[in-house]
Amino acid sequence: MTLASFLDPPGPRGRRRQRVATVVTAVVVVAVAVIAVRRLAEQGQLDGDRWDVFAQRSVWMFYLRGFARTLQAGAVGGVLSLTLGLGLAFGRLARGRPVRWVATAYIEAFRAVPLVLLMFFAFLGLPRLGLDLGPFWSVVAGLTGYNSAVFAEIFRAGILALPAGQTEAADAIGLRYWQSMRFVVVPQATRAMVPAIASQLIVLLKDTSLGALVSYEELLRRAQITGEFARSPLQALAVAALFFAVVIFALNHLARRLERHRPAPVRDGLPAEALLPAAAAQASR
């Protein structure tokens, strides 16, 4: 509902007031934009030579390949996180106590710490323990460490959301635990989990940009390099931001279309960043 639904339809005076309010708002917005643009121009930020570097095709290729690396780390991290997350979810639902405790402890701990800390640990800490992953795998390790815990909770919630009658029926026809998981529980649970998984995959892709902090040359790091080289950090960054915004906006849109067809999507275990865009879909239905 919008609040408009419990407002009476405006009369002539109300409509006039609304029109005035619209005009005032528009004027304020335009004024702020004009001031910002004028200040930028005064500081020479909009001068052509600040953007010269983007006249070269090679710089665009530099960005595009950086973005390919963003997708690469995101895709590898996504696949690993989903796999490990599924394992962890079964671990947490397992009957054996030690397994359950270990899985639970992992999930609760890794969901609660900053992803950037995990990346730093993979990049700076693991080499001390004899495992030098390099930038790419440090990014993937960090992404996987955090997101596997998040996915585990999504999977668990999806499995638990299934009516108990389903597993009982599977038991009744003599299916073993893994058979009932494989043929009855997981296929049905997956359908309800798809929107949540999609939302979280998008969050994961956004978080790939943290790789810039451990010298992984993805899009953001390459924008920084270009800004440093061309002495126009703001412009180089703005181009990268536009890249991110367009792609992620499109993906968010796609993810919302997924959501519209779910009567009762699973949302437990989703962190706020993924939870709310997903919820927004329902509202805008």
Add this chain to the structure above:
Amino acid sequence: MDVIADNLDSYLGGIAVTLWLSVLSFLLAVVIGVVVATFRVSPLRLLRTLGSVYVEVFFSLPLLVWALLFFFGLPKVGLTYPPFTSAVIVLGTFTGALVGEALRSGINTVPPGQGEAARAVGLRFWQVLSLVVLPQALRTMIGPLGSILLALVRNSAVAAIAMSVDDLMWRSDQLATSTAHPVEVLTGTFVAYLILTVPGTWLVNALARRYRFTR
């Protein structure tokens, strides 16, 4: 482990900064969130559009990209802030989109009949909102708002690194590289973040359960 004992003061100071940074950013985010949510349910189409644009932009930009844009961009329009203030603004604006969306979802969980009934007994718009809709909506928002606060604590690490604010993460990064004991230092940081967030998670879950109601 000596590294952690030797630098305990640094850790504690860092935890304090992280907490302070998160709390202030959250307050800012709530203010922004209320404005954004009001815009998004307002009868004015232009305001609704502005609200949606705000939310969409922040759902589409990685936090680090936003932090760097802020760092490089704002001084260019004549606004400069010290690092801590910058971090609060970056986190507050970013999280404000999440809060706004959470508030709106919360309002949406209140059945339209409630608002209509309130109108029918003659309550005015603001009375409907403050006496009928929001009190019901708030109860369902405890969970999402708590989850946003916890995400904010995690995100504060990113903003602090980008803006050079000496929070827990920034100090650990310095210690990890300067002491030659990155494993110990970063493990200590891991534990410190758990101390910060895990009790919070339990509290949020307990509160959400306590105030949940079923319709």
Add this chain to the structure above:
Amino acid sequence: MKKRPMSLLSRLLVVMALATAAAACGSDSDTTSADTAATGGTEASTATSSGATTSSASGSESSEADEGSGDGPTVEPGTSVAAIRDKGKITIGVKYDVPLFGLKNPTTGDIEGFDIEIGKMITEAIFGDDSQVEFVEAVSKNREPFIQDGKVDLVISTYTINDARKEVVDFAGPYYVAGQDILVKADDDSIKGVDDLNGKKVCSVTGSTSLTNVQEQAPQADVSVVFDKYSLCVEALNDGRVQAVTTDNIILLGFVADSDGDLKIVDNPFTEEPYGIGLKKGDTELRDFVNDVLEQSYDDGSWKDAFDRTVGQSGQEAPTPPPVDRY
């Protein structure tokens, strides 16, 4: 109707898979010349290592000089230098954001600067040509960890030799001596030397000697603004967030040259910063070898050539190279 969302998901997955494939192809053609060399390095190195004692001078450029002196550095079998050669590539930590010394060029993907030239010189001495070098980014604070963990064989990144660092790493060189100076806005006459920094906001870089030097010599300076890159400090100075940036004069020079007259150097250096080549502590063989390479480049003029090609572009005359310190 029920089918639709699933097909959307599969579309999403296909997009992801395509992205991975594209990225894999992308990064192949994407690598810098140094990267490509590193991948192709195994092949090339078998050719090089067939002669057990390959003279460094087998490269075409330095052969002339080698004939003259006849005692260019050679790779002895069984040494740590030979181990690098057998590995097929040398990994060198450099900076990507220091004009004149190490700056990554987005139009070519190459890293350019004096440090890079020195790195290529050493590579050439080991492998006979400079295509086996892999440059990786090492920001100031990561340099000691990178060396200690063996992530890099050498660090060449405007890296000041000092006693604290000698505790954990060893240094070849110095190959250049800079002095710490102060960068201010062109219209700022209030800062004439390090003492004037007291009470001012000064930006410097994490893990650099510049920071500790300022704290010692101007204890009242506000050094709370610290980044991991010089370019961020210069940005903060341009915006007025700090009144000064302090680090080595030769690094600041690069920023002045690019500022269109907005910035100037105080030109009152208050320290000596001998730039060394960082390597694993205790690896005397590698250190001696690198020192030999440096001394040879002093003699045959390739050091001066490298300087003129890079730092010299800013108008700086090549100084007399500093004597290497075999401590």
